[in-house]
Amino acid sequence: MNDVEARDELDQLREQIRDLERRLREVSAIKHEISNILMGLMGHTELLANSTEPPEKSRKRAKLIYAQCQRIKEEIKALAKLTGGT
Numbered sequence: 282m283n284d285v286e287a288r289d290e291l292d293q294l295r296e297q298i299r300d301l302e303r304r305l306r307e308v309s310a311i312k313h314e315i316s317n318i319l320m321g322l323m324g325h326t327e328l329l330a331n332s333t334e335p336p337e338k339s340r341k342r343a344k345l346i347y348a349q350c351q352r353i354k355e356e357i358k359a360l361a362k363l364t365g366g367t
Contacts, residue, residue: 282331315353322349330337 282290329342 283300293295307363308360311356318349318352318356322346322353325349 325342325346329339329346332339332342
């Protein structure tokens, strides 16, 4: 292997490292977002489980929980896209 080939290989490795670092940052951001959503879900489900509130208010909480689940679904799709999954 000559110097040019070695330099090209080193450049390719550096590019792969940069790509992996970028993906790691994106995965970390998605993990953080999912964690935030889950905390909201946990709060709403705890309130709903211990609730003595009117049914209409409970339905509203259930709709909020469903919407948060949809957000998690979208975040998981983004994560799958990053990792090459489906």
